[in-house]
Amino acid sequence: MESYKVNTPEGTRDKLFEESDRRRSAEAAITKLFRRRGYREVITPCVEYYDLFVQAQNPLPQESMLKLVDRSGRILVLRPDCTTPIARVAATRLAQHRLPQRLFYNQTIFRSGDANHGLSSEISQCGIELIGAEGLRADVEAVALAVESLQAAGLENFRIELGHTGFFTALAEEMELDGEKVRALRDCIENKSFAVLDDMLAGENSPAAAAMKRIAVLFGGVEILEEARGLTDNAKALNVIAYLSDIYAELKAAGMGDYISFDLGIVSGLEYYTGLIFRGYAPGAGSVIVAGGRYDNLISDFGKAIPATGFAVYVDSLVSCLPHEEAVKADTIIYYKSGCLKQALELINSLPAGSAELSESESESGCMDDAFARGFKRMMIVSKMGSVEVKIGG
Template identity: 35%
Template sequence: MSKWKIYTPDGVQDILFDECYSKRELENKIRNTFRAYGYYEVETPAIEFFDVFSSEVEHFPQESMVKFFDQKGRILVLRPDITVPVARVTATKNRDVKLPIKYSYIGNVFRFNEVGGGRQNEFTQAGVELLGDYSSESDAEIIAIAINILKTAGLESFQIDIGQVEFFKGLAEEAGFSNEDTVRISKLIDRKDIVGLAEIAGGYEMEDELRKLILKLPGLFGSIEVIKDLKKVTKNSRSIAALENIEEVIGILGDYGFSRYISVDFGMLKGLNYDTGIIFRGFTYGVGFPILSGGRYDNLTSSFGRDCPATGFSLGINMLMTALEKAQMPLEKPNVDSLICYKKANRKNAIEIAEALRKQAMNIETFVLTDEIQQGISYAVSKQIGGVIYIQDSGKITVHDIVNNMTKETSYNELLNK
């Protein structure tokens, strides 16, 4: 037998009983939170044309995508993200739908060397996208949903860092950076590479105050007091408007009661072609990567033929589960309320009782005995089932309370009434 028949490829995994149950329960909580805000679910194909993710706006390098060919030789990919297909849907099938449109989704995505998914090549992504609204209200709502998702999942110790790419773009414009150097400098700032930043900025003539401000960007993070300090030294209108925008968004989040989860980071710059305003990331203790990220991306749908403002966020379910485990939050596990044991002669009665109890929202497993009742009790103990119902001849029923080590006889009617 080939050894590859019994292994999974790198970056993918089997998710077994308890973990799978916990994952599905977490997904249901997230889905219900999305619905509570009026975001309704869509499902896009796992297989897309490569061209969907290859626009100049998009930020997925082709080497990170799982690619293959269809029967006509066209390049296909397993979707590395769901935001982009949502933009495609908005510009095509939902072109005539009245704006704004609110989407939610939960589905698997595929990326090689995906750090943010916990170094997994396949992981489950959940998120919301709000298309058709430029306002600060929509930016704040998206961040509020992200915070509520983490709270609903059980996390309390987390932080949402908020940035504004337009602030940097205004400074770059004022300093006269070339387009190429603007992109290079943004990456250095995001990596907190002060030496590299100083080297490139040193090649440009600018006012000393502006140079100092740009060189400070990697360390411009903390409380909202940072915004007040920046407003005193910022001169160009584009950057000032960005400061006013982030200040307004944070004010709205205060109305939600979420101020304690918020900090600012003006050195956070993910992708200048993709991001167009507010950006944010979520962090928690014990996890070295952001557990969620999002922001405004007003240019994406134009690559599909429709100009439409957009904002949203996504999170990795697998990463969130890791965060919950690190925080020592108990994950929900599947349970069986009772095990109904019977011998073949009493099968009909056993099935009737099992179905009646299931209609009462109980989880009931059945077990055909080939020996005495101890066989069923041993099985129940092995699966941590707390009670055994033994259906015997002539309608006799014995209930074994394994947890309290008690046994009692009952009847069909008494059992179902309880």
């Protein structure tokens, strides 16, 4: 088909000028911050064996991965996720290194989305993995870094929402539910299907069931932790609440309290996450701009049990929430006499980036015509004697 020659594949697109500038400057700000916090960059291959992503706990459906077949017939995928390859690196090449390891990445992931949904199949992510560290301080570090990443990129209005796998799990254990019922409950809570949840738990009178009924609305500010505390006397569930309170206290003391909210009904990644889960939202983005959490079981799939936590910033979604800044427009064209390239380069290097261009015209008059036609405000004529400024168009 002729049109395949000039169009980009579904879900991908060219990013021109301001759009790429904005993405690059967000990436630069975030990765600079990561370095300052002692994280070191890892670049993993763009293609990996399909087998890498078929982990027991990996929730990625195979149809969401873009596949290739190599010369020997093995199935490859375009990197659908950044954390799994880094877990592989941690368990293999970094296995002898001292823990914890602080790693970061700035890479694109690829997904094969449904046609015509307007969703990207090329998603740029900046993120960190804090490998070999467990406990409160490691979790606090990850959340604080997520907050600071968004700030560094220039975002002011956003929310980082904290959840924990342990709250739901503790209540489900107390209710002694079978696997089928737990799955049905999770679906309801995940969808925040309040009414169905009530119906499903209608016959149950235990305190755990009463708490379970409320779990779908247990999201919002720090006050919901108080409410959750009043709902149950399950020791494990209360431990989770105390843990979240402690994390909040530390973040609040660091001046980040206003960015933090909670959702005890995050139950979607229970196969993968093993503790704290967090997500970032901002007005202007319909989906998450940050996603992360603790995943203590993933690395053991590659032969070494190491606790870990991390997050990824969805750079494109983040950038779409940032205020639009006008780019610098070139207003100066530089003409240099033969033999004066050196002086011309010195001049252009002294001007603000993006504000000037060298003329490729062979003659002064040709450059002048160009300057008029393209709307430059001034022309600089560079000779051995120095440079002369000519104002264009009054």
